[in-house]
Amino acid sequence: MSGNRIPFGERDGQLLQADEVPNGLACECTCPECHRALVAANQGTKVLPYFRHQQSACEGGHAAGVRRRAIELIVAERQLRLPPFTQAISAKTMNGFVIRKSVSFEASLLQAQCAYAGVKLSGVTADVVLTAGKHQLLVYVRAAKRQDHQKESTLLALGMSVIALDLQHLRLETILDKEAFRQVVLFDSNVRRWLHTVRGTMIVELTRQTIQAEIEQLNELEKRQKLAALEQRRLERERKDTEFEMIQARNETLRIASTAARMAAFEAQQKSPEALTERDRRELLKHQSNQRAEAIIATIRRAIESWGGVGAECQRCYLISEADTNACRYCESMGPFKVLSFTPDYLGSAQARMRSSLKPDTSVAHVPCLIQNHLSRLHK
Ligand SMILES: [Zn+2]
Ligand SMILES: [Zn+2]
Numbered sequence: 017m018s019g020n021r022i023p024f025g026e027r028d029g030q031l032l033q034a035d036e037v038p039n040g041l042a043c044e045c046t047c048p049e050c051h052r053a054l055v056a057a058n059q060g061t062k063v064l065p066y067f068r069h070q071q072s073a074c075e076g077g078h079a080a081g082v083r084r085r086a087i088e089l090i091v092a093e094r095q096l097r098l099p100p101f102t103q104a105i106s107a108k109t110m111n112g113f114v115i116r117k118s119v120s121f122e123a124s125l126l127q128a129q130c131a132y133a134g135v136k137l138s139g140v141t142a143d144v145v146l147t148a149g150k151h152q153l154l155v156y157v158r159a160a161k162r163q164d165h166q167k168e169s170t171l172l173a174l175g176m177s178v179i180a181l182d183l184q185h186l187r188l189e190t191i192l193d194k195e196a197f198r199q200v201v202l203f204d205s206n207v208r209r210w211l212h213t214v215r216g217t218m219i220v221e222l223t224r225q226t227i228q229a230e231i232e233q234l235n236e237l238e239k240r241q242k243l244a245a246l247e248q249r250r251l252e253r254e255r256k257d258t259e260f261e262m263i264q265a266r267n268e269t270l271r272i273a274s275t276a277a278r279m280a281a282f283e284a285q286q287k288s289p290e291a292l293t294e295r296d297r298r299e300l301l302k303h304q305s306n307q308r309a310e311a312i313i314a315t316i317r318r319a320i321e322s323w324g325g326v327g328a329e330c331q332r333c334y335l336i337s338e339a340d341t342n343a344c345r346y347c348e349s350m351g352p353f354k355v356l357s358f359t360p361d362y363l364g365s366a367q368a369r370m371r372s373s374l375k376p377d378t379s380v381a382h383v384p385c386l387i388q389n390h391l392s393r394l395h396k
Contacts, residue, residue, distance in 0.1 A: 020068060020073060020078075021057075021064075021066035021067075021068065021078070021188055022047065022048075022054060022066060022067040022068060022069075022077040022078050022081060023066060023067075023078065023081050023082065023085075023188060023191045023192055024048060024067070024081030024082075024084075024085060025037065025043060025045025025046065025047070025048075025054045025056065025067045025081075026045055026046050026047070026048045026051075026081075027043070027044055027045045027046070031048065031081060031084060031085055031088070032045060033065060033192055034056040034057060034058045034065030034066050034067050035058050035065040035192075037056050037058075038056065039056050039057070039058045039059075040055055040056060041053065041055055041070065042056075043055070043056035043067070045067060047067075047069060047074060047077040047080075048077065048080040048081045048084055049074050049075075049076035049077045049079075049080035049081075050069075050074035050076075050077065052069060052070065052071065052072075052074070053069075053070040053071075054067040054068065054069060054070065054077075055067065055068055055069070055070050064188050064189055064192055065192065066188065076160060078159075079159040079160035079161075079184070080159075082159040082183055082186065082191055083143070083157050083158070083159040083160075083183070085191075085197070086157050086159070086181065086183055086197075086201045087133050087134075087143050087144055087155075087157055088133070089197070089198060089201050089202065090131060090144050090146070090155060090157075090201065090202065091131040091132070091133045091144060092131075093198075093202060094127065094128045094129070094130070094131040094146065095125060095126065095127045095128065095202060096125075096126050096128075096146060096153070096155065096179070096202060097123060097124070097125050097126075097202060097203040097204075097205065097208070098123060098124050098125070098126050098153075098179065098208075098210075099123055099179070099205055099208045099209055099210055100120065100121065100122050100123040100205075101119075101120055101121050101210055101213055101215075101216040102118060102119070102120040103118070103119050103120070103216065103220055104116065104117075104118050105117050105118070105119065105220060105223050105224055105227060106227075107224075107227045107228060107231050108231070109231055109234045109235050109238055110235050110238060110239075111238045113234060113238075115227050115230055115231060115234075117223050117226075117227060119216070119219045119220055119223045121215065121216070121219070123205060125203075126146060126148060126153060127148065128146035128147055128148045128153070129147055129148055129149075130145075130146070130147040131144060131145070131146050131147075132144065132145045132147075137154075137174060138174070139170050140167055140170040140171055140174070142154040142155065142156070142171065143155050143156055143157045144157070151177070151214075152176055152177070153176075153177050153178075153179060154171060154174070154176055154177065154178045154179070155178075155179050155180075155181060156168065156171055156178060156179070156180045156181070156211065157181045157183065158180060158181065158182050158183065158184060159183045159184055159186075160184060161184055168180070168211060171211060171212075172211055172212050175212070175214070176212070176214065177210070177212060177213050177214045177215070178210070178211040178212045179208055179209070179210060179211065180208065180209055180210075180211050181201065181207055181208050182207050182208070182209075183200070183201070183207060186200060186207075301377070301380065304380045304384070305376040305377050305380055306376070308376040308377075308379045308380050308386075309367070309370035309371070309373075309375075309376040311335060311346075311386060311391060312334055312335055312336070312370065312375060312376065312379065313363070313366045313367065313370060314391075315327065315335045315336035315337070315346075316336055316358050316362065316363070316366060317363055317366075318336070319336045319356075319358055320358050320359075320360055320362065320363065323338060323339065325357050325358045325359060325360070326339045326355065326356070326357045326358075327339060327355070327356060327357075327358070328340070328341050328353035328354065328355050328356075329353060329354045329355075329356050330344035330346065330347060330349050330351075330353060331349075331351070331352045331353065331354055332344065332347055332349040332379075332382045332383060333346050333347040333349065333379045333382060333383040333386065334375040334376075334378065334379045335347070335379070335386070336356070337353070339355055341353065345387065345390045346383070346386045346387055346390055346391065347382070347383040347386060347387065348387065349383075
């Protein structure tokens with residue numbers, strides 16, 4: 017139990033090892049923590065020399081000696097190895113892109129111009145203050161198991177660079193080996209850490225600002241890209257709308273054109289020479305047929321009125337001439353003739369007969385044009 021084995025006893029304000037003083041109570045040493053009498057146990061080379069309390073032991077005799085010896089050493093040598101520093105810094109853009117940077121500096125050896133022990137600062141005592149140029153370094157030496165959080169946080173709050181040395185796990189043989197103890201206290205990276213580093217804080221802050229500037233640039237870029245993408249989508253939508261409208265307009269035009277074309281084709285068909293001729297031909301034929309029927313009836317009337325109801329029917333034009341005629345006066349046909357007789361009541365049914373007879377049509381077919389002056393005389 018190193019706690020019970022006290023490495024250093026105090027005599028005349030000095031810390032001494034048990035092998036540097038007479039054995040037993042004759043050492044005249046007191047505990048560096050509780051200042052009660054110690055007994056030196058210096059039992060030869062096989063067992064390490066140490067002190068123990070003469071009566072009841074205190075808690076901190078071991079740690080108080082180690083701590084005080086370390087402080088004395090640093091002040092005497094005015095040098096101290098500073099631990100390396102590393103910190104990762106990261107920040108995110110609004111799209112979640114992460115920028116990571118690591119800031120660090122290597123371990124280095126501080127060689128101070130001045131070194132002071134037990135310096136009272138606002139609300140706290142610094143175990144050592146080392147000064148190099150304008151820079152000051154505070155050292156917090158801990159050898160006890162109990163961690164002094166209050167002291168650590170008060171030192172931190174000063175905003176100065178602070179190194180914590182943690183010597184609680186040193187073995188008695190290291191503590192009592194002057195050179196080994198010196199190496200550990202002054203140089204061993206494993207027992208020291210930064211509580212706060214002004215230099216580290218400064219480069220962290222600078223790097224943070226650099227990252228922030230990059231983040232802002234990226235955010236601006238991301239914003240522009242987003243706006244560009246939105247604009248692109250808007251244009252695309254407009255283009256599609258326009259395309260759709262054009263297709264609709266084209267379809268409407270085609271529909272109108274198609275309807276117009278059908279109408280035009282229909283009208284054209286209605287007005288085509290073939291259509292006109294056919295219709296007109298039928299109209300004309302009907303008209304001619306009606307007129308011819310009237311002409312035939314007129315010659316029958318004449319036969320009834322003038323020739324005693326007897327006449328010669330031309331077998332070409334079916335108009336009636338005098339019974340003894342040799343040549344049809346209406347179509348100049350030389351025959352044959354058919355002698356027919358008509359009663360006066362024939363005229364009453366003449367038109368109905370003609371409508372159901374083929375004679376008018378046949379007459380027109382045989383003789384498209386009758387001799388007009390004879391016809392004119394019939395109607396007088
Ligand atoms: Zn004590
Ligand atoms: Zn005739």
